[in-house]
Amino acid sequence: MEIDTKIIAHRGSRGTRPENTLVSFQAAIDDGCEGIETDVHFSKDQQFIIMHDETVDRTTNGTGLVKDKTLAEIKQLDAGYRFSEEFKGTRVPTLQEVVALLLKNNFTGIFNLELKTNKIHYPGIERAIYEYFSSIHYSFQLIYSSFNGKSLEILNHIDPKAVEARIFTTAAKQAKTLKRSKVIEDFHPDIKWLKRHPFFAPARHLRPWLVNATEDMQYCFEKNMAGIITDYPGRAVQLRAEMRGE
Template sequence: MARELTQIIAHRGSKGTRPENTLPAFHAALMDGADGIETDVHLSKDGHLIIMHDEKVDRTTNGTGRIVDHTLAELKQLDAGGWYDAAYAGTQIPTLDEVVQLLIRQKFTGIFNLELKTNKIHYEGIETMVADYFNHHEVPFKLVYSSFYGKSIERLHALQPDVEFDSLFQTKFKTAKRLHAEQIIIGYHPDIRWVRRHWLLLPKVQLRPWTVNTERDMKFCYRHRFAGLITDYPGLAHRLRVQMQGG
């Protein structure tokens, strides 16, 4: 029986080659052969589920301030692509629904890893809104939730116990160990630097390290047959996987 391939999860889409967390980045990741998409969700001032990594729009748009202090209409006026390259000027900040609809149109059947960005701002009711969205939208892909904020994982698990949950962490994994012991999560998404030092000490869980961007780290993940890797460069990861794992 052939061993399973290490899954390639595109971090914020093809973040290394397109403006992160935009529709062009997600489309490029699919074209590059990614098995999964990782992205981040926040809430706007008027209660819309917004796809962006940072709590503020400053770094990846021509705007300023927190997402939670802007309405959807205000966020849609911002340029989320020009900072990366003039070719992407005018690219808009997407909503969760716009990303999901893109994946449906592309007949994507891989992993959709949605990180709730609740570790700094505890958006009131975001877990219920996310669960409600997916309870009312039939999707062809596998949904995976993750968060640095353990309470978000616990709340979502109560709302959608059949969905896969994974815990993110950089150095300490006390919360992750507890959630795994309670069978709330089944996998860890740790920093690749942490993994290189500690992976032999981890319990036998699904490992999908982040952010795996160098050939050296990609080869490390493939050699040890980790469940997956999260990368800004899904195209490079795919080429190396063909060489090392044959697919």
Template sequence: MFTKQPTQIIAHRGSKGTRPENTLLAFQAALDAGADGIETDVQLSADQQLVIMHDERVDRTTNGEGFIKDLTLAQLKRLDAGSRFSPDYAGTQIPTLDEVIQLLIADNFTGVFNLELKTNKIHYPGIEQRLAAYFERQPVPFRLVFSSFRAKSILTLRTLYPQAEYAKLFKTAGRQAKLMQRRHQVGGLHPDIHWVKAHRFWLPHAQLRPWTVNSEADMTYCLRHHFAGLITDYPARAVALRTKIQGGVPSWKKS
């Protein structure tokens, strides 16, 4: 038996390494792989709908062009979000936040749902209020964790929806993240794995969920340090490696 909690395996944009990222297919694949959590990104369409996509533009992952903020939900739904990954997934749509939430509820998911507010480049005025209103209307049976690179988004949403958990994303700005943690403005820290390895003497003082942990060496590093979690494009690989190193199974899964 462990004296420490097993490291949570958080699927980055779903099973991004094996399915078109941030699609219902990717999230279902992550759940099927036994991931403890899902990490994804939320933005606002031109008609103020909460949509799931990482980039501010649709160009990289779909057959369309332009900024999400300039396209309506109907226009976004007409785009093909699967073919760029593989022709096998042609016709896959960009999901809304509600579609993802309903998928998780239907799967009886009780793990971690980490929703990143993509407000560090485009601030999306009102997105925090819309998220708070949505989750007030829609209770969820899983742990809800909001994260962002933009501190103001975290602080605004935390005031509106204090019952969720909050985490600070960062690539190099460790001081700001640590200050927010000391002030109890966030509970968790989500640093770049490269930053973590460069600041290893800081590790005993924080609960970390590094991103994006894809190599076996990086996964092993996180698992042997018993980090709170790791965020990966390959949840199936990470789950298998965790079993080998730590044992245990995802707690939300029904036996």
């Protein structure tokens, strides 16, 4: 069976490692994924912080908003012990540290960077990210995504060549408007929503999330979607190989 669907690791191998940490990203790469998805915020001193939530409470031993802490303060936090004792002492990475890991691994797949600006809009983060990537050489495919359409519009204005995707749960109408305006290229819909709206868009423009159940993985592979975003990249790689007859 021909399956070109790329497997994108959601916050790394989130199902088996503490999310959005270097150990999680390394595990996903070792499992053979073709993509890494992660989230970026601004710290108090405008450093790029890799974390999903606006606060540090859920994933570390700290409390409070990312935007109210300096990088030095965030680096004191433990991002692993809540997952298990095995990962106690794991630190919150910066965007630069994640990129360095990808380059060290000669990673040439998709790097999906989600701008977490839908609840707190960090002024200037879009230009800062653009200037950072403009200043380095990298071999991976950079894709920006966000629940905040305004952030994607700002990025598109700064860099019309940027590849962008609109993440959504139910805001399909806004996503299609952005597509028609050529602000975005692809859609990252909730898999539950997508299965209720199977004719929303051509498979080649779809990378649904969060594809963790075996039946959802099979559904996406059978339709040969552009990619899936999953907490279990190792499991997805194995299932895809089986369906390909490898």
